[in-house]
Amino acid sequence: MLSPKTLLPLCCSLILLLVCSCDFLTDENFNTSQGLTDTFVTLNVNGSYAGSGDGGLAVITSTGDSITSLNVTRSDESIRIVDSLNNQYVGTIGFPISQIDASQALIPADTILATVDFSASGVDGSANSTVTITGAFSLISNNFASNEGSVDTRILFSGDWLETSTGTNAVIQATRSGGVRNLSDFY
Numbered sequence: 001m002l003s004p005k006t007l008l009p010l011c012c013s014l015i016l017l018l019v020c021s022c023d024f025l026t027d028e029n030f031n032t033s034q035g036l037t038d039t040f041v042t043l044n045v046n047g048s049y050a051g052s053g054d055g056g057l058a059v060i061t062s063t064g065d066s067i068t069s070l071n072v073t074r075s076d077e078s079i080r081i082v083d084s085l086n087n088q089y090v091g092t093i094g095f096p097i098s099q100i101d102a103s104q105a106l107i108p109a110d111t112i113l114a115t116v117d118f119s120a121s122g123v124d125g126s127a128n129s130t131v132t133i134t135g136a137f138s139l140i141s142n143n144f145a146s147n148e149g150s151v152d153t154r155i156l157f158s159g160d161w162l163e164t165s166t167g168t169n170a171v172i173q174a175t176r177s178g179g180v181r182n183l184s185d186f187y
Helices: 004-020
Strands: 047-051 069-075 078-083 088-093 112-124 129-141 150-163 168-182
Touching: 047 150, 069 168, 078 112, 088 129, 112 150, 129 168
Parallel strands: none
Antiparallel strands: 047 069, 047 168, 069 078, 078 088, 088 112, 112 129, 129 150, 150 168
């Protein structure tokens, strides 16, 4: 019979051996700074987005004054959006997810390469209403490319704009350059 003095160290040693031999601790696809390297990508959404809707509007059919641009600042999982009327909306943003895989040999123009979802709220002073915004930033290819090359991109800021006090729904549509990206970053 084992004494309690030897049984406790033996049990601890067995547990340690079991934990150290598990696959999840040595999974080569896991990267603590980015999550799963097969899925998450880097997408800088910070910057100024020009309205790409009818008449150069960024927010289409809101009840307030015309909004022609949106300035975005992301810090970790927080997002701050300032419209061209200087109204501010704050909220949360997720992590960018690749929308393509290595089996795609050719990437046509207008292919969505990655997306990241967000939600924010604030007050539109000209509409005199609290606004809730939900949507996504999508990194889109501007030109045709092979999956081993690089591609010029743009970022589409799109979503829904709900003025809660009036019940008015509007559409957000704005873009900015996404720069030249190496397609291998998305696999």
